[in-house]
Amino acid sequence: MVIALLFFLFIIGICVGSFLNVLIDRIPQGQSPLKGRSYCDHCRKSLAWYDMVPLFSSVFLKGKCRYCKLSISSYYPLVELVTGLMFVLTFLYLSNQQLATSNQFNNIIIEQFNNLAINYIYYLFILSSFIVIFFTDLKYGIIPDKILYPAVLIFTIYHLPFTIYSPILNHQPSIINNIFSGMGAFLFFFLLYFITHGKGMGFGDVKLSFLLGLFLGFPKIIIALYTAFLTGAIIGSILIIWGKKKLRGTTIPFGPFLILGAALSLFFGEFIIRLVLPWLNF
Structure with missing residues (x-):
C-alpha cells in the first residue's frame, strides 16, 4: 500500500516536473507557459504528446529529438526526476513528523490526513518554486520574480490565519x-x-x-x-x-x-x- 502510494506520488511528480521545465525555459524569455506547444530547441519542430512523456520519452528516444536527431538537453529529464523524488521525499518527511511510528500509517484519522494534505500541498508549491529557481539561475543566470513573489504570497496565505502559532503543524x-x-x-x-x-x-x-x-x-x-x-x-x-x-x-x-x-x-x-x-x- 505504502509503496504503491509513493510510486503514484513519483509519477505525479515527474508530470509536474515536465511543466516546471516549461516554466524554466519560457519565463526567462518572456513567453507564456500556458500558450503554444513545446518544440525542439534545435529544429523548432513542435513535439507530439508521445515525445513529451516525462522521463520515459527521454529514455525511449535515447536523449535525442525524434525529428532532427540532435541531443536533447539533459536538464529536461533531470528536472522531472528531481521533482518526482521531491514529491516522494516531502511526503515521507511530513508524514514522519506527523506520525509517531510507521505502524500508525494505516490508522490516520481524518483530521490528521487533512492536516498532512494541507502541509503537503504547501511544501510542494514552495519546493517546486525552488526547483524552477535552481535551474533557471543555472541555465540563464536569473532568478525570476514571477516565481519568487508567488512563493512569498503562498507563504503568507498559508500562515495568515495562524499569525502567532500554527496548529496545522505542531512542530512549526x-x-x-x-x-x-x-x-x-x-x-x-x-x-x-x-x-x-x-x-x-x-x-x-x-x-x-x-x-x-x-x-x-x-x-x-x-x-x-x-x-x-x-x-x-x-x-x-x-x-x-x-x-x-x-x-x-x-x-x-x-x-x-x-x-x-x-x-x-x-x-x-x-x-x-x-x-x-x-x-x-x-
Whole structure:
C-alpha cells in the first residue's frame, strides 16, 4: 500500500516536473507557459504528446529529438526526476513528523490526513518554486520574480490565519521567527550586494534569501546559508582550477547553492542541530 502510494506520488511528480521545465525555459524569455506547444530547441519542430512523456520519452528516444536527431538537453529529464523524488521525499518527511511510528500509517484519522494534505500541498508549491529557481539561475543566470513573489504570497496565505502559532503543524515555530529570519537573511545579503556593488552576487540572490528565511526560519536558515557558502566555495574553486581560461570573464550563479543549502536544511536540519548543539554547550 505504502509503496504503491509513493510510486503514484513519483509519477505525479515527474508530470509536474515536465511543466516546471516549461516554466524554466519560457519565463526567462518572456513567453507564456500556458500558450503554444513545446518544440525542439534545435529544429523548432513542435513535439507530439508521445515525445513529451516525462522521463520515459527521454529514455525511449535515447536523449535525442525524434525529428532532427540532435541531443536533447539533459536538464529536461533531470528536472522531472528531481521533482518526482521531491514529491516522494516531502511526503515521507511530513508524514514522519506527523506520525509517531510507521505502524500508525494505516490508522490516520481524518483530521490528521487533512492536516498532512494541507502541509503537503504547501511544501510542494514552495519546493517546486525552488526547483524552477535552481535551474533557471543555472541555465540563464536569473532568478525570476514571477516565481519568487508567488512563493512569498503562498507563504503568507498559508500562515495568515495562524499569525502567532500554527496548529496545522505542531512542530512549526512562531511565525515571528520566520519573519525575522527572512528579514535577517535579506539584510545580510543586501549588505554583501552593496559592498560588492553587485559583483559578488545579483539582487535576485538577495530576494531569494528573504524567501528562504521565511520558509526555513531560525536556526535552519543558518544551516542553509552556511551550506550554500561552503559548497559554493568548494565547487567554485574546483571549476576555477580545472578551467581557468574557460571561466575567465564568466560568473557562477549562487542561487543553486542557496537552494541546495535550503533543501539540506529542510530535510536534515533537525539532525544537524542535534548533532551540533552539544558542541556549542547549549
